[in-house]
Amino acid sequence: VFIMCLDDASIKWMEVAFNYAEHALTNGEVPVGCVIVFNNSEELAVGRNRVNELKNATRHAELVAIDEALEKINSQLWRNEHPNITDSSEVFKNCVLFVTVEPCIMCCAALRAMKIPKVVYGCNNERFGGCGSVLSIHSDKLLDSSLGPVLSSIGGQQTLRAINLLKDFYKQDNPN
Amino acid sequence: WNLQTIYGNEYSPSKAALNLVKSIACSIVNKKFASIILKCLHENYPMTGLQHVKRIRTVKSTEGDCLQVLVFVGTKHLHASELHVLETNMETKKSPLDSIQSLNEIKEYLTSFVPVQVPIVPPLTREQFEMCQLYWPVSFHENKAVSQLMNCSLFTDADYCIMESNMKLAIQTAAAGKLMHPSANVGAVVVDSVSNSVIATAYDLRNIPCEINKGIMVAHPLNHATMVAIDLVAYSQGGGSYNYKDLLKMNDNSNYICTNLTLYVTREPCIMCCMALLHSRIKRVFYGTSFVGGGFGSSYKLNTIKELNHRFEVFQGVLENECSRL
Ligand SMILES: [Zn+2]
Numbered sequence: 185v186f187i188m189c190l191d192d193a194s195i196k197w198m199e200v201a202f203n204y205a206e207h208a209l210t211n212g213e214v215p216v217g218c219v220i221v222f223n224n225s226e227e228l229a230v231g232r233n234r235v236n237e238l239k240n241a242t243r244h245a246e247l248v249a250i251d252e253a254l255e256k257i258n259s260q261l262w263r264n265e266h267p268n269i270t271d272s273s274e275v276f277k278n279c280v281l282f283v284t285v286e287p288c289i290m291c292c293a294a295l296r297a298m299k300i301p302k303v304v305y306g307c308n309n310e311r312f313g314g315c316g317s318v319l320s321i322h323s324d325k326l327l328d329s330s331l332g333p334v335l336s337s338i339g340g341q342q343t344l345r346a347i348n349l350l351k352d353f354y355k356q357d358n359p360n
Numbered sequence: 361w362n363l364q365t366i367y368g369n370e371y372s373p374s375k376a377a378l379n380l381v382k383s384i385a386c387s388i389v390n391k392k393f394a395s396i397i398l399k400c401l402h403e404n405y406p407m408t409g410l411q412h413v414k415r416i417r418t419v420k421s422t423e424g425d426c427l428q429v430l431v432f433v434g435t436k437h438l439h440a441s442e443l444h445v446l447e448t449n450m451e452t453k454k455s456p457l458d459s460i461q462s463l464n465e466i467k468e469y470l471t472s473f474v475p476v477q478v479p480i481v482p483p484l485t486r487e488q489f490e491m492c493q494l495y496w497p498v499s500f501h502e503n504k505a506v507s508q509l510m511n512c513s514l515f516t517d518a519d520y521c522i523m524e525s526n527m528k529l530a531i532q533t534a535a536a537g538k539l540m541h542p543s544a545n546v547g548a549v550v551v552d553s554v555s556n557s558v559i560a561t562a563y564d565l566r567n568i569p570c571e572i573n574k575g576i577m578v579a580h581p582l583n584h585a586t587m588v589a590i591d592l593v594a595y596s597q598g599g600g601s602y603n604y605k606d607l608l609k610m611n612d613n614s615n616y617i618c619t620n621l622t623l624y625v626t627r628e629p630c631i632m633c634c635m636a637l638l639h640s641r642i643k644r645v646f647y648g649t650s651f652v653g654g655g656f657g658s659s660y661k662l663n664t665i666k667e668l669n670h671r672f673e674v675f676q677g678v679l680e681n682e683c684s685r686l
């Protein structure tokens with residue numbers, strides 16, 4: 185398996201994502217964490233699983249981060265800091281998502297719908313993965329019209345660390 | 361309108377679902393040798409795992425009926441290279457069994473070798489069974505539940521009335537959304553599968569702002585009608601992500617996630633929404649009209665994928681014309 189080596193900045197972003205995955209674990213959620221990075225430099229939003237807390241099975245780290253990003257982009261403070269940006273869709277086109285586990289089929293579709301062009305992730309998601317593990321939603325060109333542009337993906341970053349977090353979670357006695 | 365089941369490809373009446381495999385059959389020179397031939401074949405080339413395939417068939421011809429026996433099932437009994445050698449032998453009119461020692465005692469009773477195609481997957485439906493018979497005879501044990509699901513006969517007239525009234529509510533919900541924004545032309549209704557009580561009604565909020573955090577109103581690009589409906593179900597259980605204020609209403613519900621709930625949605629959900637329903641363990645989905653790129657039949661059939669941890673029933677076509685006019 186070819187694993188692309190990340191630059192120092194990307195390694196730092198993966199670290200941020202892992203911090204949020206750990207945060208999820210201590211809050212009794214499946215430990216997946218992520219960060220959306222704007223223009224290769226700005227931490228736009230972070231997210232971690234909130235499924236149990238919100239009683240909504242769709243509240244995966246990626247969707248939680250997208251909510252936070254939208255909230256931020258629409259705040260007066262952020263607008264003042266970025267006076268040249270008028271349309272929030274312009275922001276997502278210049279973002280990369282770093283996430284500890286391969287996005288699921290739902291989240292891959294959501295990333296495409298948000299026009300986020302790239303995802304970097306840790307371990308594969310053998311149960312639900314949409315970047316190739318179960319289906320290849322990220323690259324299916326036939327979904328261009330219904331979802332949005334294809335999503336480039338780089339997996340295999342700190343795989344063991346991501347897996348061990350998941351193992352820690354499933355070792356606990358969790359009803360889900 | 362016509363109800364159609366969105367079923368897995370393994371149920372489809374297509375050649376691919378039958379999984380036809382190149383095989384070799386031959387005629388028996390005299391019926392009295394049939395039992396010794398079958399015994400010898402059974403010992404050397406058993407039909408383990410192919411119990412539905414009949415070993416012998418009657419071929420009618422003007423010179424009278426003759427018995428044809430299945431000697432080999434390709435992939436089961438032969439490597440591709442072996443099959444190729446036998447086929448070449450058949451073409452050059454040599455006996456294809458010359459090189460096969462184990463069938464020595466029955467060789468002289470066998471003649472007229474022909475290539476045949478054998479369905480190695482047992483037929484799941486009557487249609488598949490009838491297709492199989494065109495290639496090689498098989499047995500068929502009808503699964504009543506599958507048949508009823510496939511031809512939608514599991515529903516009574518009363519069920520159809522319930523479907524119509526729930527879909528009408530979904531259409532009304534979409535119409536209410538369109539008044540807010542012309543693009544909000546999809547409506548979704550979540551009902552309790554048993555009591556049929558309405559848990560949530562939702563329309564598309566992609567272009568209609570709702571409060572995603574205190575004081576921050578955003579038209580959320582991912583707030584498709586189905587996603588909103590799922591969040592309203594969560595809200596009815598004390599969870600939920602957003603505040604829809606007066607946009608939409610929800611009722612009390614004691615279910616955990618969407619187990620035991622049925623969704624009515626005017627248009628086939630997209631991949632994201634279909635997978636969201638799967639994560640939510642929805643029990644059943646009825647939709648009106650298809651949608652290019654939809655995940656319940658148009659591009660994928662996410663409700664039927666064996667690798668995923670939840671499979672559920674999806675039906676298309678409820679009030680299809682009314683839904684497509686939205
Ligand atoms: Zn996900």
Ligand SMILES: [Zn+2]
Binds near residue numbers: 584631
């Ligand atoms: Zn959708």
